[in-house]
Amino acid sequence: MTNPRIAAVDVGNDALKANFGKMENELYIPNVVAQDMEDRPVIGIEELNDKEVLDNIHIRVHSPALEENNVVYRVGNLATKTTNSTELDPGSSKSEEDQTLIMLFASLALDAVESEAFKAAKNDTIDANYILGTGLPLREVKEGKDVGYRSQLLGSVHQVEFLVTPKHQGKKVNIKFDEVKVYPEGFAAYVNLIMDNELKVINKELINKQILIQDIGGLSTDIAVIRNRNVDDDKAQGFNLGVSESLEQIREEIRSKHGVELDSRRDVVDIITRKNDRHHIMVKGSRTNVHDITDHILLELAKKEYRFLRNVWSKNSQSEICYFVGGGSAVLKDYIKALNNKLDGFNIEFFEDESESIWMMRMPIIN
Numbered sequence: 180m181t182n183p184r185i186a187a188v189d190v191g192n193d194a195l196k197a198n199f200g201k202m203e204n205e206l207y208i209p210n211v212v213a214q215d216m217e218d219r220p221v222i223g224i225e226e227l228n229d230k231e232v233l234d235n236i237h238i239r240v241h242s243p244a245l246e247e248n249n250v251v252y253r254v255g256n257l258a259t260k261t262t263n264s265t266e267l268d269p270g271s272s273k274s275e276e277d278q279t280l281i282m283l284f285a286s287l288a289l290d291a292v293e294s295e296a297f298k299a300a301k302n303d304t305i306d307a308n309y310i311l312g313t314g315l316p317l318r319e320v321k322e323g324k325d326v327g328y329r330s331q332l333l334g335s336v337h338q339v340e341f342l343v344t345p346k347h348q349g350k351k352v353n354i355k356f357d358e359v360k361v362y363p364e365g366f367a368a369y370v371n372l373i374m375d376n377e378l379k380v381i382n383k384e385l386i387n388k389q390i391l392i393q394d395i396g397g398l399s400t401d402i403a404v405i406r407n408r409n410v411d412d413d414k415a416q417g418f419n420l421g422v423s424e425s426l427e428q429i430r431e432e433i434r435s436k437h438g439v440e441l442d443s444r445r446d447v448v449d450i451i452t453r454k455n456d457r458h459h460i461m462v463k464g465s466r467t468n469v470h471d472i473t474d475h476i477l478l479e480l481a482k483k484e485y486r487f488l489r490n491v492w493s494k495n496s497q498s499e500i501c502y503f504v505g506g507g508s509a510v511l512k513d514y515i516k517a518l519n520n521k522l523d524g525f526n527i528e529f530f531e532d533e534s535e536s537i538w539m540m541r542m543p544i545i546n
């Protein structure tokens with residue numbers, strides 16, 4: 180028996196973010212899956228092993244926790260290339276979707292097949308024990324859905340079988356959880372603020388303050404109210420609005436105005452946030468400003484997000500600061516700051532390094 184390995188996994192609506200062991204391995208996988216056949220046709224099968232694993236996740240998943248057991252899936256980038264791929268809807272419950280479990284198991288299996296910790300296996304089947312920390316939206320925790328989610332994870336062995344995936348074809352990983360902790364998503368960010376990776380408290384001043392954390396994700400915005408070192412479930416609020424729709428709208432306007440087809444929302448994010456040549460695209464070889472398009476769409480979204488903040492702050496008037504986290508905060512930072520300067524002047528803070536604000540959501544394991 181090998182020692183259990185720590186896994187902190189945030190299955191975001193837009194992307195799964197995970198890290199493993201003592202920060203030994205990190206994964207970022209777009210949250211997209213598509214049902215598939217066992218033998219997916221590959222051009223140049225002999226070159227399969229030269230391809231990127233993360234672009235070719237093709238698995239079968241066996242688990243009693245699933246609604247549909249033993250189904251074959253494409254996961255992440257590979258799934259985006261199909262026409263039958265599914266992304267999560269704003270109204271759905273993460274804790275009740277097979278998709279959430281497929282993403283979670285896929286990330287753990289990928290970690291297991293590549294980690295030294297489980298290399299002792301003599302054949303192609305690996306037994307991997309994990310201690311898992313993961314999050315659910317506040318709304319679902321409030322409804323008590325974390326209890327069932329946790330027990331179905333703990334209750335059985337979950338198997339991921341790699342099919343047409345480079346380097347791992349034919350490998351099977353039996354995932355077992357020794358321990359599962361489910362946090363409301365905003366709380367994980369809080370723990371990250373006050374503790375370092377070794378779980379030492381690094382921010383003593385913050386620990387006894389009442390603070391807000393606004394997490395702007397792809398499809399949702401959660402504002403956690405933290406008091407007495409805990410999420411105040413009654414005060415926290417979740418909203419079905421994220422940044423994905425606005426990114427899609429920008430893409431659409433660029434297409435109709437300039438005839439340029441951007442590949443994905445990620446391209447839009449790049450145009451908005453890159454250091455050089457921000458808000459410019461190439462149109463038929465000419466550098467073209469698209470600031471008019473990005474500006475009005477993002478400002479509109481920032482106003483809505485600012486209204487959420489006002490609303491929650493007015494009900495929690497003794498809050499000392501609000502931290503903005505999540506990918507959406509990186510996108511909207513300048514707009515929200517400008518609005519705040521003009522309007523209420525709340526004490527708010529962003530994370531200067533965009534990637535930090537996303538990794539803030541990694542789930543630390545605390546006892």
Ligand SMILES: Nc1ncnc2c1ncn2[C@@H]1O[C@H](COP(=O)(O)OP(=O)(O)OP(=O)(O)O)[C@@H](O)[C@H]1O
Pocket residue numbers: 190191192193194195394395396397398399400421422423426444445448452505506507509510533534537
């Ligand atoms: N480094 C970055 N800079 C700017 N934007 C980013 C960055 N990384 C991701 N984004 C964008 O921010 C959006 C939200 O990403 P995030 O990972 O916070 O969502 P999520 O956690 O998956 O969604 P949810 O919180 O709704 O479950 C995505 O559209 C993503 O493209």
Ligand SMILES: [Mg+2]
Pocket residue numbers: 191192364394395396397505540
């Ligand atoms: Mg999120």
